[in-house]
Amino acid sequence: MREVCIIGCGMTKFGELWTKSFRDIFVEAGLKAIDDAGVDHIDSMYVGTMTSGLFVGQEHVGALMADYLGVAPIPALRVESACCSGGMAIHQGILDIASGNSDIVLVGGVEKMNDGADATYALSTAADQEYEVYQGITFPGLYALIAQAHMHKYGTTRQQLAQVSVKNHYNGSMNPNAQFQRKVTLEQVMNATLVADPLTILDCSPVSDGGACLILAPLEIARKLNKPIIKIIASEAATDALALHQRKDITTLNAVKVSAEKAYKKAGMKPSDIDVAEVHDCFTIAELCIMEELGFCEKGKSGKFVEDGNTALDGKIPVNTSGGLKSKGHPVGATGAAQAIEIVEQLRGSAGKRQIKNAKIGLAQNMGGSGASSVVHILKKLND
Amino acid sequence: MREVCIIGCGMTKFGELWTKSFRDIFVEAGLKAIDDAGVDHIDSMYVGTMTSGLFVGQEHVGALMADYLGVAPIPALRVESACCSGGMAIHQGILDIASGNSDIVLVGGVEKMNDGADATYALSTAADQEYEVYQGITFPGLYALIAQAHMHKYGTTRQQLAQVSVKNHYNGSMNPNAQFQRKVTLEQVMNATLVADPLTILDCSPVSDGGACLILAPLEIARKLNKPIIKIIASEAATDALALHQRKDITTLNAVKVSAEKAYKKAGMKPSDIDVAEVHDCFTIAELCIMEELGFCEKGKSGKFVEDGNTALDGKIPVNTSGGLKSKGHPVGATGAAQAIEIVEQLRGSAGKRQIKNAKIGLAQNMGGSGASSVVHILKKLND
Secondary structure: OOOEEEEEEEEOOOEOOOOOOHHHHHHHHHHHHHHHHOOOOOOEEEEEOOOHHHHHOOOOHHHHHHHHOOOOOOOEEEEEEOEOHHHHHHHHHHHHHHOOOOOOEEEEEEEEOOOOOOHHHHHHOOOOOOOOHHHOOOHHHHHHHHHHHHHHHHOOOHHHHHHHHHHHHHHHOOOOOOOOOOOOOHHHHHHOOEEEOOEEHHHEOOOOEEEEEEEEEEHHHHOOOOOOOEEEEEEEEEEOOOOHHHOOOOOOOHHHHHHHHHHHHHHOOOHHHOOEEEOOOOEHHHHHHHHHHOOOOOOOOHHHHHHOOOOOOOOOOOEOOOOHHHHHOOOOOOHHHHHHHHHHHHHHOOOHHHOOOOOOEEEEEEEEOOOOEEEEEEEEEOOO | OOOEEEEEEEEOOOEOOOOOOHHHHHHHHHHHHHHHHOOOOOOEEEEEOOOHHHHHOOOOHHHHHHHHOOOOOOOEEEEEEOEOHHHHHHHHHHHHHHOOOOOOEEEEEEEEOOOOOOHHHHHHOOOOOOOOHHHOOOHHHHHHHHHHHHHHHHOOOHHHHHHHHHHHHHHHOOOOOOOOOOOOOHHHHHHOOEEEOOEEHHHEOOOOEEEEEEEEEEHHHHOOOOOOOEEEEEEEEEEOOOOHHHOOOOOOOHHHHHHHHHHHHHHOOOHHHOOEEEOOOOEHHHHHHHHHHOOOOOOOOHHHHHHOOOOOOOOOOOEOOOOHHHHHOOOOOOHHHHHHHHHHHHHHOOOHHHOOOOOOEEEEEEEEOOOOEEEEEEEEEOOO
8 A cells, every 4th residue: 555645735714604605615625725735736536525415405516526626527526424524535535545546636525504404404314314313313412312321420520521612612712714713611611501411502513614625645745845744644434333222332432442443553553652633522522432432541531531631732632722623613524624634734833823842643533423433544744 | 556356246126115215225235245245244335325315314324334234333435426426436445445455345326216305306416506406407407408419419319319218128128126127119208208308208217216236355355256257447437517508518428538538548448349338328318428428439420329229239339238227227326336237247147138148348337417427447257
């Protein structure tokens, strides 16, 4: 397999982008990434979007975006794995280059959620329609069940959940691309409007528009560019049952666990080797569970781990320096690509006020639905 | 790049499968393919489906199907390129194996179109929403425009269009998996209910439920099995503008042309080397245009080419021996995979009454929308 690097990144601001259409958003991110990479062509592209059919009445997204980006007739494919679509677009781009089929590949994601569609219904299509959605439950409800189980089983507290939101909003306050560039307090999170007990509106990621793209290339091409070389040293995906009732233990996100274990093995690393991580905090409880599955802390101990500041900007392992899905925003198809962009910025040393010192190895974990799909990427900055 | 073969196939009957759910259909096809291949595991899978969100309210299809097939936690991804989704699932499976990432990969597609959804609207999401669909045109209308242009420019006749339907229904009458296992006459096609002038209902492929899967493996594994070795010698994709008005000439399907040229080049072959072909006859006019883009006949001469019997079962290049989308049915996400299955059956010599003598090299061409995406696979039976 050929080794693959990230040679360019570009993203739109995340938020309510009322003046920009679905295709505008992707093209903006794509052109920024192409410009950042300094390439004069691309060989193929992969676009992650979760449910553009329901959000904007548009499928056939690969060809559409290739044409609007001005790169048709190159092969262009839309990939979908719910909120894990952006991460899986990266995964496919890596395989494409690794196989020798393509050299320069554009990967990314886009979602236009603020366009009049019923976002709660559209998002619910990531859950099991027959066993979950038809019964009336929505995603805040599913994650509230996980939160209740975690609190019951491990003594996790309401305050510990809120701490995730406080931390991520603090980080997002320094991210010019974030949807919410403001801090919140523990009290504000806990006293906000209840969505699904114990989760308030400030435990939930928002409905967002946005796009994010990366340019991938083989190591030999990356070496010729006059910029830090960011190599992808692992890209591993896994799946699980969609429906919570089919899992042995709803506080365990097995797809995250399996994808992380495979990624560490592939990279020849352990959790303590990671300098910075972006993880899928669609709800505060998700970030807690993910800390455990990634091996950053022991099973059941994530509440205290976060409460003690281990995942803060100056902590042992800074998590969601971008603001995470909570503060940066969560245009579902774009999220996985934006996570990788934050890691690239941290490794390049261009993360501004959010910069972690001497970050050499970063991890991005992107997840679909209530955890039925997950992909973990580990990136490494090679010596200059 | 590692060389890739097809070692197993399985499909459901196509048609109105009222007693089978979306997931049932895929699992039935998947289990048949696994059984046919005789493998005891798969490493990853790719599921093509066009718009399951609109048809059955279900996205996150890769993980769902992996779970119901009993193969989670392996990586499983849904790919979408409108009606070209099944063919692109094969393409991704090939890259996965070629890269060395996986050995045994399940690829396929599924669609459940008869489940109460507005099929005309759901399918329209493959066209350009902003410039085509919002103005009120649907797919029969778009292809009728292409047909009118072809008739005007090249003198193609109404009867020549109808001949495609007659031929494909004749072939489909011998296919036990076909939705319509009956012959039709030229008069029946021309006098059927008009849908969009000049296309009648018998020029249009039907609304169908169905699933089709293949098992891919590297050549070294295929060689160990006691069955004919079917090698994929080319898999090439291309794109074009979604909207007809953006194309220089609407009688030219440029994505088909580019994908075919690349595939012939990769295979080191020319059109006359092909013994049998399955092509994307979503409407009769599509099959005519595709004959020209694949180089089976000269530009503008496809009407006479088909009328003269060149594409019949006993013709120079038999096309759509399965009955094609017209007679076999067109569950959009599954179609590309089912085309490849027909070619495998022909090369294996197991196509029953539809069998072509001494077929060694076959081509499958799958297309999305009004031709904005296309993928061409060329398969070769290796010497026993």
